[in-house]
Amino acid sequence: MAGTKGKKFVKLIYILVVSALLIITAASTFQTLKLAAARIAGDFFYPYLSAPAFAGSYLSDQTLLLRDKYTLATSLEQLKKENSILSARSAATAELTVENEELRKLLKLPPPENCNYIYAEIILRDPLFWEEHFTINRGSQDGLMPGAAVLAVMADAQSSKPVLAGIVKNVSRHSADILTLMSPEARFSAYLPQADAFGFINSDASFEKYAKETTINFLPRQKRYKLQEQAITTGFEKNIPAGLLIGQLSHIESATAIFNNKLYLNGSITPAVNLNGIHFVIVTVSTSGNQPDKETEK
């Protein structure tokens, strides 16, 4: 009788120890497993989710072939004109690039980051977190890496300009998860040129967020800020080029409030990107690779 009880007790202890070990293993490997599983899920659904995009492109190509010669010739002429304008602009930029390199040499500054631009289509959007993240049809196979800047081209009355839409969070082989500017997880530095002040996007969770806006935190208190002034990227982050438009300052805490003893100010930014209307994005990938900075090495 005592032997049976002892055996049961040993069995119970054995089950408890195994369970505890399993729980510890699961808890310690949760983040890795989650990341791996997210990549597998992303790749598994990729062919099915990108099928409508492929079908759309194919249909568009076939429709193009159905057009008559005259329409196609007119379009070709128009494209040639646009190409020559763009070539002229590119030539002007090349001149500036040479000048910039010379000035950098004179100031003994390191050469600027070169970027590759990868065009991608949005294949999956969470309806619940519609403005916070989405999935695109490009992944590590195309050279994407976490932290890369995601741009969207916003067409206004005068021109089309690329603005910052978000940053790459996770990358699988064929797809990548993007955090938009509205996501509290998207944190990076921003610069307000008019006020000559640096701040950080989404870095103070305690600051109340307005609808359709993102927050800018830790702005220097002594500077003067104007509403509607532009916020741009700083270039401090390795894969986010400097000078990309983030949005416009829409709210700022008052520096003269009686009981305000903060050393910094918080504000809100209305993103320049219209997250409801984007279907295609451009991902900037640094061609310098992941080589460590010389300064960091020192």
Next chain:
Amino acid sequence: MINIYIFITMFLLILLQFATGNFGIFLPLTAVGIFYFTISCNWHRGIFIAVCSGIIIDMAYARTLFITPWLYLAVCGLAAFWVRKQNIKPLSANILPGIIIACIIVIPQYSIYALDKKPGFFLLNEFLPGLIFTAIFSAAFLPLLILILEITSRKLGMPRYFEARHKLNQKS
């Protein structure tokens, strides 16, 4: 054979949910599928489907908080209760569980989503319209899905929804 049937159906429902989600429409298609299979097969299978589907959806959407498997488990619980205590016949009797499924899925998810939002604006602008739309859709979709899957199940010789109560009574 039954596992393949369930896998294909759930896979299509998940894809359909992703496709509608790409238009910004939040529809609990997978939850409705889980409700159907929990009743027509058994709750063990229902739990397995719920956990797998929930994890897949949260993984694909890259959500940080894995709440969907728990909500789908609650849908399983609802299905187990409904088949034992409520009527599953006629087809119109399934409108109410459709509405309850929408509430189970929408209310907790929107509440988590609203944590860092202004409550008044969010309630009027997103939560109430979202809940009403999803409830109406779900109330109509559950009977429709039952109808479609009943026809398919009959042809393939799979367990049927309307025979679930009878099977349960036989077992007990």
